[in-house]
Amino acid sequence: MSTLLDVEDLRVTFPTRTGLVEAVRGVTFSLGRERLGIVGESGSGKSQTGRAIMGLTPPQARISANKLAFDGIDLLSVSPRERRALRGKRIAMILQDPKYSLDPVMSIGRQIVETLRTHEKVGKAEARDRALAMLEAVQIRDPARVFDLHPHEVSGGMGQRAMIAMMLIAGPEMMIADEPTSALDVTVQLDVLGILDRLVSERGMGLIFISHDLRLVSSFCDRVIVMYAGKVVEQLKASELGRAQHPYTRGLLNCMPKIGADRHPLPVLDRKPEWAA
Amino acid sequence: MTAAIAVDRLGVIFDRFHALKGVSLDVQPGESFGLVGESGSGKSTLLRAIAGLAPVASGSITVNGKKLGTRREKAFYREVQMVFQDPYGSLHPRQTVDRLLQEPLAIHGFADGEKRIQRALDEVGLGNGFRFRYSHQLSGGQRQRVAIARALILEPSILLLDEPTSALDASVQAEVLNLLEEVRRRRKLTFLMVSHDLAIITHMCGRLMVMQSGEAVENLSADDLVERRVTKDYTRNLLRASDGFVRA
Numbered sequence: 001m002s003t004l005l006d007v008e009d010l011r012v013t014f015p016t017r018t019g020l021v022e023a024v025r026g027v028t029f030s031l032g033r034e035r036l037g038i039v040g041e042s043g044s045g046k047s048q049t050g051r052a053i054m055g056l057t058p059p060q061a062r063i064s065a066n067k068l069a070f071d072g073i074d075l076l077s078v079s080p081r082e083r084r085a086l087r088g089k090r091i092a093m094i095l096q097d098p099k100y101s102l103d104p105v106m107s108i109g110r111q112i113v114e115t116l117r118t119h120e121k122v123g124k125a126e127a128r129d130r131a132l133a134m135l136e137a138v139q140i141r142d143p144a145r146v147f148d149l150h151p152h153e154v155s156g157g158m159g160q161r162a163m164i165a166m167m168l169i170a171g172p173e174m175m176i177a178d179e180p181t182s183a184l185d186v187t188v189q190l191d192v193l194g195i196l197d198r199l200v201s202e203r204g205m206g207l208i209f210i211s212h213d214l215r216l217v218s219s220f221c222d223r224v225i226v227m228y229a230g231k232v233v234e235q236l237k238a239s240e241l242g243r244a245q246h247p248y249t250r251g252l253l254n255c256m257p258k259i260g261a262d263r264h265p266l267p268v269l270d271r272k273p274e275w276a277a
Numbered sequence: 278m279t280a281a282i283a284v285d286r287l288g289v290i291f292d293r294f295h296a297l298k299g300v301s302l303d304v305q306p307g308e309s310f311g312l313v314g315e316s317g318s319g320k321s322t323l324l325r326a327i328a329g330l331a332p333v334a335s336g337s338i339t340v341n342g343k344k345l346g347t348r349r350e351k352a353f354y355r356e357v358q359m360v361f362q363d364p365y366g367s368l369h370p371r372q373t374v375d376r377l378l379q380e381p382l383a384i385h386g387f388a389d390g391e392k393r394i395q396r397a398l399d400e401v402g403l404g405n406g407f408r409f410r411y412s413h414q415l416s417g418g419q420r421q422r423v424a425i426a427r428a429l430i431l432e433p434s435i436l437l438l439d440e441p442t443s444a445l446d447a448s449v450q451a452e453v454l455n456l457l458e459e460v461r462r463r464r465k466l467t468f469l470m471v472s473h474d475l476a477i478i479t480h481m482c483g484r485l486m487v488m489q490s491g492e493a494v495e496n497l498s499a500d501d502l503v504e505r506r507v508t509k510d511y512t513r514n515l516l517r518a519s520d521g522f523v524r525a
Contacts, residue, residue: 041446042417156316185315186473186518193522212446219521255451257480259519260503265455266480269448 004174004206005031005053008067012048015060023048023061025230031174035200035207037217037238040227041252046210049227050176053208054093055083070174089119092167096179098159102151109135109147112166119170134165138195157188161195168199174206182211193220214241214252226252229276248275279342281306281435281467282327287336289319289326289491296322298491299336306341306434309461309468311482311499313475313515319491320471324437327469328359340435355385358428362440364420368412374398374423375408381431397426401456418449422456429460436461438470442477454481475519479503487512 012024024045029036040046051057053068055075068075070091075083095101103111112131116122122130128147135143138161151159160180167175180196181189197220200207211217217224218241226234226249234246244250251269282304289297297319304310312320325331327338329349338345340357361367369377378397382390398404401422412420421441428436441457442450458481461468472478478485479499487494487509495509507513 041448187315187514190518190522197522197524214447215521219523252447255448257451257454257474257476259476259479259516263480265458266451268451268455 003030003032004071005208006067006069007049007053008065010049010052010065010068011063012045012052012057013062013064014058015062023230024052027227027230027232029225029232029235031206031208033204033206034223035197035209035221037221037224038208038210038227039212039214039217039224039252041212043229044227045230046212046227047178050093050178050208050210054091054176055087056093085119088115088167088172089170090173092170092172092175094160094163094167094175094177094180097183098151098154098156098163099183102159102163104151107148107150108154108162112147112162112169115166116169130169131165134169135162137168137199138162138165139191140165155188156184157192160184160192164192164196164199168203171203172205174208175200176208176210178210179212180209181216182213189216214249215256231276233275246275247272279306280304280339281308281341282310282469283339284323284327285337285339287323287326287338288334289322289331290334291332296331296491297326300488300491300493301336302486302493304467304469306467307465308484309470309482311478311485312469312471312488313473313478313485314488314494315473315515317490318488320488321439322491323488324359324439324469324471328357328437329353351385354381354433355431356433357435357437358431358433359437359439360421360424360428360441363444364417364424365412365444367424368420370412373409373411374403374415377412377423378427378430381427385431387431393430397430400429400460401426416449417445418453421445421453425453425456425460429464432464433466435467435469438468440472441470443472443474450477457481475502475515487515 008028010024010027011022014021014023027049038046038049052063057063065076109131112134113127116127116130132143132147135146140146140158140161181192184192209217209221218238221238224236224238224241225232228248234244234249236244254267255269257266280303284300284302286299286301287297288299300323312323314320322331326333375394378394379390382393387393395405398408403419403422442453445453460466470481479502482499484498486496489511494511497507505516507516
């Protein structure tokens with residue numbers, strides 16, 4: 001399997017009034033053309049890991065790594081200009097809430113066309129046709145109508161599909177999805193995941209799926225990385241989640257209520273300081 | 278036995294939008310009842326209507342045998358308290374925990390505030406160290422504990438819970454759910470709980486109602502749901518969705 005992304009000892013540090021805070025502390029993993037899940041609770045550094053790869057870390061933060069390479073390109077030394085060419089074209093990102101991450105004053109169609117024309121030389125008519133085809137590919141029933149709608153006029157599920165369409169239209173090789181379905185209803189969640197799954201496998205993309213929901217990730221991804229306090233505590237195949245070794249992973253799996261399991265009170269996580277060490 | 282909460286053909290209309298279309302519901306004293314459905318199904322609106330926070334257009338609400346008018350009396354709020362979804366939005370940002378907890382006591386003219394605040398904080402597992410902190414100095418789980426303490430401080434008999442754990446991490450969620458179960462057992466409270474998560478509802482509630490676009494789809498016991506004895510496709514879809522993603 002060819003390696004798309006290589007991350008070795010990634011660190012993201014934020015200066016604060018009380019000193020330096022390390023949000024990501026030495027994360028190492030690699031990604032091929034597969035679905036990789038990154039799971040952790042709030043503050044575990046999972047989103048900052050995704051943002052560092054995408055180049056969206058706030059300017060005051062410091063990033064260091066032994067290696068941060070996408071398809072052989074060193075992302076740490078690359079110029080902002082080259083970085084911009086990568087972003088959107090070869091690496092795409094889906095964010096949590098379409099309400100906040102789509103431009104509210106621009107129609108959905110125009111936003112998709114804008115992405116396409118930033119990265120490829122295409123005429124207006126062709127761009128429109130390709131945007132419509134993309135909207136259809138994310139299972140929007142009436143693409144011509146949705147093309148002209150503004151983000152506030154569509155539901156959460158529809159907005160998230162539009163965002164996926166926008167991210168896929170330039171044909172990226174790698175996609176980072178940061179909690180792409182947490183703002184959606186459970187049934188809509190599955191539709192969106194189904195679309196994502198199909199497009200990723202059809203196009204042979206690498207996908208990094210960042211989520212707090214261990215069960216959802218394990219049913220969707222091939223491999224799972226579990227993060228705690230900025231570190232990777234466990235890496236395992238999604239199918240082997242039941243055999244997780246680390247007490248944090250097991251605790252996280254255990255503390256969720258399940259239909260049919262009569263456990264009162266629920267087991268709670270007993271956080272050990274050595275997990276974060 | 279009179280029901281703790283009896284809702285009869287309740288209708289709620291926002292402008293021209295019918296958010297609730299004749300929903301009926303009975304919750305017995307000491308029972309824990311769940312409301313499930315997707316966003317827009319009206320489950321939160323039903324809860325808010327009972328608390329007096331939504332415009333009731335038709336039907337009636339009876340609490341502990343007393344029919345409610347359009348205005349809630351002070352006595353109502355000693356019986357019924359609510360815990361909201363977002364612990365970041367439901368606590369006053371410029372008041373300390375102490376001040377937050379004093380407010381309901383002052384409104385209802387309790388004299389032994391000092392003792393009650395200490396007891397309420399102990400009960401939710403926060404202790405005195407948290408008393409003079411502001412809400413931004415607390416984590417999400419701690420804030421939700423403060424919100425629960427604020428609801429319990431008037432010793433109500435009914436708690437309305439609107440997605441009390443959906444903004445929390447899984448491990449913190451378990452702690453807050455355990456706390457809620459414990460106070461319910463100790464104080465023999467009646468719960469009416471809204472959640473989009475079927476697993477949480479079956480864990481917390483004995484009976485539940487499934488809602489869709491402002492109407493009741495079906496009434497089930499938690500056991501029905503566990504054994505998958507559901508009659509409506511909508512509920513079946515929800516159940517399937519809660520199992521996680523299945524590759525086609």
